[in-house]
Amino acid sequence: MSFPFEALAACRAELEAEASANDAQAVFPTHGLMRLRALGVFSAALPLAFGGCWPDAAPEAATGLLRLLRLVGQGSLALGRVVEGHVNALRLVSRYGSPAQCAAIAADVREGALLGVWVTDGAHPLQLEQTAQGLILRGQKAFASGAGHVTRALVTARTQAGTTVMLLVAVGQDCVIHPSIGGLSGMRGAGTGQCDFAGLSVAPDSLIGQAGDYLRQPEFSAGAWRTIAVALGGIERLTTVLREQLAARGRAQAPAQQARIGRALIAAQTALDWTRRAALVATVQDRYEAGDITATVNLARIAVERAGLEVIELLQRGLGLSAFIKTNVAERLTRDLATYLRQPAPDEALCEAAAWFTHRDLPPTEAFP
Structure with a gap:
């Protein structure tokens, strides 16, 4: 289809x-x-x-x-x-x-x-217990996007044997949903909350894969390409807003503003190029070594982050105080993008990728249409 x-x-x-x-x-x-x-x-x-x-x-x-x-x-x-x-x-x-x-x-x-993927533990980490009544989940997941709207969540839980497993569980009346963690300046509409599983009974067929699969490489790192693809859309939209609002104010012809527009367009295209490379390498995995996949996606993460932060700065400098007025869509877009770009461990991702590619070239993607 x-x-x-x-x-x-x-x-x-x-x-x-x-x-x-x-x-x-x-x-x-x-x-x-x-x-x-x-x-x-x-x-x-x-x-x-x-x-x-x-x-x-x-x-x-x-x-x-x-x-x-x-x-x-x-x-x-x-x-x-x-x-x-x-x-x-x-x-x-x-x-x-x-x-x-x-x-x-x-x-x-x-x-x-x-569906959702909820892996960040709350104050009480999620535990999977084998009881006389069967498998029971106890504990919390925090930073759960779509809390209150996700109907099935893939969660990670610690077993009594000390391993980490994945489960796909129904999020229903047996779960206590706190729909907002409060205090976030951006991405306020994502429904980021907390879920308390409060002794939820789960069937054995809720277990997905084997212990340790969630952190298995290259899939664990490769999936980040989808996150940066969404961020790319935000970068492109913010670049368009900069161009449109400068043109509407009759300022787009000023040399300094033209330079900002040009730099924003370069940043957005750079983000697109890196995201496309990461998407291809992560999806067609049989053509690449696991280390090449992980390191390529990690470099793409950093490239898109830098592009996003640059476009935010260019927009705020170009539009001035109007970019900080809440009735201007640019104000919310910059908050959302800045929050969305805060992905975990960026320094570690960059250093590991740089170490991997110090003595080898980036994997080619030119053969793809």
Whole structure:
């Protein structure tokens, strides 16, 4: 099946308007979520055999999903975070789950299920206990995007044997949801909250893969390309806002402003080039060594982060104080992008990638169309 990219692009302004309207009260974009579901966004990344849009582990899968995530990010980074988490969960189940688990989750998604990946522990880390009554989850997950809206969450839990396992659990009435952690300046619409599993009973077939699979390389690092694809959309949108607002104020012809526009366009294109390289290497993994995949995606993370921070600075310098007025969409976009770019361990990612490529070249992607 083909994906309706034009229809997704056409609703960008609608997604952006909802994001702005919801920002002050940190309201989750339920209308945008329904629009994306109706367009097939949440089923597009399913394996092709289960109704997805692209062949597995093929260049078309990389470029297609990259385009989808970019477009969502251009409309709403908060929704982009939710979509990226959903796709991440699908990928992990597809890679490590059994055929029966893959078929079951595909059926759930086609019926409207929203997935998430919640791996950050709260004050009480999530534990999986074997009791006389069966398997029980106790503990919390924090920074859970889409809390209160995700229907199935892929979580990591510590076992009594000291190993870490993945489980796909239904998020229902047996879970205590705290829908907002409060205090975030950006990405306020992503529904980032906390979930207390409060002694939730889980079936043995909720376990996905083997102990240690979540941290297994290169998949653990490779999945970050989808995060930066959403950030790329935000960078591109912010670059467009800079151009449009300078032109509307009659300032786009000033040499200093033209220089800012030019630098922003360069930064956005650099982010696109690195994201495309990371997407191809991470998706078509059989052509590359694991170390090449991990290191390439880590370099792309840093390149996109730097591009985003540069565009934020260029916009704020170019628009001046108007970029800090809350009624200006640029103000929310810069907060959302700055928050979204705060991915974990950037220094470690950069140094590890640099060490890997000190004595070897970047893997080629020129053979792809």
